[in-house]
Amino acid sequence: MIKVYGRANSINVRRVLWMLDEVGEPFEREDWGRGYRSLDEPAFRALNPVGVVPVIEDGDFRLRESNTIVRYLARKHNRTDLYPDDLRKRALTETFMDWSSTDFGRGMTPVFHGLIVKNPAYVNQVEAGIQEWARQMQVLEAHLTKSGPYVMGESFTIGDIPVGLVVNRWYAIDFKKPDFPAVATYYDRLAQRPGYRAHGRNGTP
Numbered sequence: 133m134i135k136v137y138g139r140a141n142s143i144n145v146r147r148v149l150w151m152l153d154e155v156g157e158p159f160e161r162e163d164w165g166r167g168y169r170s171l172d173e174p175a176f177r178a179l180n181p182v183g184v185v186p187v188i189e190d191g192d193f194r195l196r197e198s199n200t201i202v203r204y205l206a207r208k209h210n211r212t213d214l215y216p217d218d219l220r221k222r223a224l225t226e227t228f229m230d231w232s233s234t235d236f237g238r239g240m241t242p243v244f245h246g247l248i249v250k251n252p253a254y255v256n257q258v259e260a261g262i263q264e265w266a267r268q269m270q271v272l273e274a275h276l277t278k279s280g281p282y283v284m285g286e287s288f289t290i291g292d293i294p295v296g297l298v299v300n301r302w303y304a305i306d307f308k309k310p311d312f313p314a315v316a317t318y319y320d321r322l323a324q325r326p327g328y329r330a331h332g333r334n335g336t337p
């Protein structure tokens with residue numbers, strides 16, 4: 133059985149847990165990271181020298197980097213519906229994964245750590261974070277309006293996993309935000325998926 137190392141409230145661990153649900157692969161999970169066992173413990177550094185969660189073990193195969201793990205699971209289960217075989221469709225799907233880990237998620241980080249984790253290092257960056265996050269959400273709004281209902285169009289793909297988790301944080305954190313009707317519809321559409329309800333839109337920002 134696949135073993136997942138990482139706390140279930142980490143946005144990057146949640147990518148993996150949601151994907152495991154999508155492909156129907158059973159797993160066990162061990163809590164590591166903020167609020168649980170320290171990632172500085174030698175036992176964890178032996179699993180991932182970078183010292184971040186998630187990490188998975190699939191038999192004797194160990195893998196880190198959440199988006200890489202999601203793609204591994206798609207390939208393992210031959211889910212070309214979730215991760216297209218077509219060269220260009222595949223690259224476009226990956227665009228949304230990379231975007232979530234970079235520009236799309238950048239403003240979210242100070243907002244989440246300032247308002248939810250209450251890390252003093254981020255408190256002064258919350259307002260700028262909200263502005264930047266809203267600017268990126270406007271990009272998603274325009275994209276979904278023109279090319280939705282999912283990020284890749286008609287059907288759900290692994291591009292929706294990291295994007296959907298950022299969208300969950302947007303709505304689950306209480307701050308004054310502009311209306312994005314297409315994103316709100318997308319948020320509800322994703323909630324039709326049991327994996328999103330379990331690991332994404334589950335009341336946790």
Ligand SMILES: N[C@@H](CCC(=O)N[C@@H](CS)C(=O)NCC(=O)O)C(=O)O
Nearest residue numbers: 142143144165166184185186197198
């Ligand atoms: N690029 C990595 C980033 C992983 C990452 O930043 N994980 C965070 C949690 S979301 C972490 O380990 N934080 C430290 C902690 O939980 O103690 C990935 O996508 O897997």
